[in-house]
Amino acid sequence: MGWRGILGFDYGIVQAPLGPDISGPELVAAVANAGAIGLLRAPDWECPDYLRELIRKTRSLTDKPFGVGLILSFPHEENLKAILDEKVGLLQVYWGEFPKERVDDAHRAGVKVLHQVGSIEQAKKAVDACVDGIIVQGYEAGGHVIGQDGLIALLPRVVDLVGDRDIVVIAAGSIVNGRGYAAALALGAHGVCLGTRFLATEESYAHPIYKRKLVELDKTAYTNIFGRARWPGAPQRVMRTSFFNEYGSLSDHDNETNHPVIGHSTINGMGKEVRRFAGTVPNATTTGEIESMPMYAGEGVGLIKEILPADQVVKNLVEEAKQVIQQRFHSSKNSK
Known part of the structure; x- marks a missing residue:
């Protein structure tokens, strides 16, 4: 070893x-x-x-x-x-x-x-x-x-x-x-x-824009606004993208099912619609409003x-x- x-x-x-x-x-x-x-x-x-x-x-x-x-x-x-x-x-x-x-x-x-x-x-x-x-x-x-x-x-x-x-x-x-x-x-x-x-x-297999943001951005936020319907009670840490800085608050009674489809993705071989405030990060197949999707990252992202x-x-x-x-x-x- x-x-x-x-x-x-x-x-x-x-x-x-x-x-x-x-x-x-x-x-x-x-x-x-x-x-x-x-x-x-x-x-x-x-x-x-x-x-x-x-x-x-x-x-x-x-x-x-x-x-x-x-x-x-x-x-x-x-x-x-x-x-x-x-x-x-x-x-x-x-x-x-x-x-x-x-x-x-x-x-x-x-x-x-x-x-x-x-x-x-x-x-x-x-x-x-x-x-x-x-x-x-x-x-x-x-x-x-x-x-x-x-x-x-x-x-x-x-x-x-x-x-x-x-x-x-x-x-x-x-x-x-x-x-x-x-x-x-x-x-x-x-x-x-x-x-x-x-x-x-x-x-x-992350989307190229997601990877680029990992290099460009250095601030994160602990939040619960993404993916509430799919995975309730599962808070997440994401990068403070322009989307998050503008829309980073959501009523406690709101979730992604009330928001429009902003893209599509193939995830583990299955085609999926991606709604605004869904918790799914963009992978290499994702199309649509990539920068409006969550981009998970830890606080150490500023060192990358x-x-x-x-x-x-x-x-x-x-x-x-x-x-x-x-x-x-x-x-x-x-x-x-």
């Missing part, structure tokens, strides 16, 4: 499952080939045959293990069965309960389980379920945010909770470079999970200056983190 390897992978770097289909086979395979952990995102509806195709296409691009992320608040029983049948390396679960019986099912299939949490209470349930790893998501994170605690406060509490159990703790929330990686390690994490930084890669190949992102993270630790920590120790 290489530097800070976790769960049998070379590096302690996880590429978040970017939805609804932004982290496709190309991105996941590129991350896996670089020695990090790539995660597909399962569709938000039951389509096990399509999910199997995604997994098999990814396998045609890499001989390394990878995983699939599953949102538990959407229908997922058939998709979960497909994931376990395909015996992927990892299953990442989020936004719901995944008790020990389910974890045991995954382990019997040879699949390791990561549970993403946003509070110490959720972390306790994950520990009780005997998961293989816990992704601790801070309030700073992009996309849908499950908790209210900042990463720097929550992460050490989860590290202390896990103690000497054989569970890796992975930090998530506005980590985009080696300095963030080193900071997470200093707080006790075994690795890091990045979403926004991997959005801004050549292999990401260019679109890079995914393997270069992994390499930079490792080399920068090593350099920071060597210069900041070892040099300070040696000077005393």
Whole structure:
């Protein structure tokens, strides 16, 4: 294993499952080939045959293990069965309960389980379920945010909770470079999970305008105006685009079903209308008023200056983190 390897992978770097289909086979395979952990995102509806195709296409691009992320608040029983049948390396679960019986099912299939949490209470349930790893998501994170605690406060509490159990703790929330990686390690994490930084890669399936905004913009907002009908009670962090700055408020009783269609998109093989204030981010197929659609990003987006190949992102993270630790920590120790 290489530097800070976790769960049998070379590096302690996880590429978040970017939805609804932004982290496709190309991105996941590129991350896996670089020695990090790539995660597909399962569709938000039951389509096990399509999910199997995604997994098999990814396998045609890499001989390394990878995983699939599953949102538990959407229908997922058939998709979960497909994931376990395909015996992927990892299953990442989020936004719901995944008790020990389910974890045991995954382990019997040879699949390791990561549970993403946003509070110490959720972390306790994950520990009780005997998961293989816990992704601790801070309030700073992009996309849908499950908790209210900042990463720097929550992460050490989860590290202390896990103690000497054989569970890796992975930090998530506005980590985009080696300095963030080193900071997470200093707080006790075994690795890091990045979403926004991997959005801004050549292999990401995000729309080119979305990618450009990740480089151009540096401010985000925590909001609940997008996708209320499809996914109620799921606030999100988005970039402060011109659209958001002008229309970033919505009556508590309003949602996307009351607003016009502003575009179309093919998502996981299905054609979809995109309404104003829908929660679906623009992928490479999306047409219409792209800049009026939500663009998820974490608070660290201001540190992203260019679109890079995914393997270069992994390499930079490792080399920068090593350099920071060597210069900041070892040099300070040696000077005393």
